[in-house]
Amino acid sequence: MLLKPAVTDFPIHELLAHRWSPRAFDVAKPVSREQVLALVEAARWAPSCFGEEPWRVIVWDRARDTARWQKAFDCLAEGNQAWVKNTPLLIAVGADPQFGHNGKDNRWAQYDSGAAGISLCLQAVALGLAAHQMGGFDAQKLRDAFGIPAHITLMSMIAVGYQAAPDVLTGEVREREVAPRRRRPLGEIFFEGGWGVPIK
Numbered sequence: 001m002l003l004k005p006a007v008t009d010f011p012i013h014e015l016l017a018h019r020w021s022p023r024a025f026d027v028a029k030p031v032s033r034e035q036v037l038a039l040v041e042a043a044r045w046a047p048s049c050f051g052e053e054p055w056r057v058i059v060w061d062r063a064r065d066t067a068r069w070q071k072a073f074d075c076l077a078e079g080n081q082a083w084v085k086n087t088p089l090l091i092a093v094g095a096d097p098q099f100g101h102n103g104k105d106n107r108w109a110q111y112d113s114g115a116a117g118i119s120l121c122l123q124a125v126a127l128g129l130a131a132h133q134m135g136g137f138d139a140q141k142l143r144d145a146f147g148i149p150a151h152i153t154l155m156s157m158i159a160v161g162y163q164a165a166p167d168v169l170t171g172e173v174r175e176r177e178v179a180p181r182r183r184r185p186l187g188e189i190f191f192e193g194g195w196g197v198p199i200k
């Protein structure tokens, strides 16, 4: 795998440092069934408020069902289609906003679904794959295309596959692929003891 590890201020686990959101994928390398199942299993074991498991996940494996993969691909924003065209696997993550046990609003549903999404992404890294989450898609189009119930909040689509060298990309997308990864300074948004007090 081609890595662009995070340059961290303090050491972190390599699985976390190696997770990133690349755009260069190898169109010739499908993801195995075992890998697909490991990805969803990782998401399944995410923590959730009340153990509700509010995430709802749909997988489209290009090698198994090209037509449905294409239908999901067609829901992506143009800017994303430019690089997702090389990925073998697409995944959508939604959130059920109501608790099953009492029908009340579950205001943690999106938080928990994000946890399931990142679990899946980290499992991808552990398997030697890369995963790239996207908010740039037409949620209504995806809903209509796959009969996703109206009450499910569609959160993200995730492209997964084997990474390729940046030369499979062109233009601005390629530039972003090779640009350094950045984060805000730690103390700007991580506080200790009170709001706005930078952790040191």
Ligand SMILES: Cc1cc2nc3c(=O)[nH]c(=O)nc-3n(C[C@H](O)[C@H](O)[C@H](O)COP(=O)(O)O)c2cc1C
Pocket (backbone or CB within 6 Å): 019, 020, 021, 022, 080, 132, 133, 134, 135, 136, 137, 155, 156, 181
């Ligand atoms: C909810 C969400 C939506 C995102 N939407 C897009 C997107 O539509 N297109 C894209 O190229 N990247 C998208 N990204 C990827 C982010 O741009 C990326 O995570 C961020 O720049 C940090 O880079 P890193 O993941 O490589 O550390 C999204 C990430 C998240 C978590």
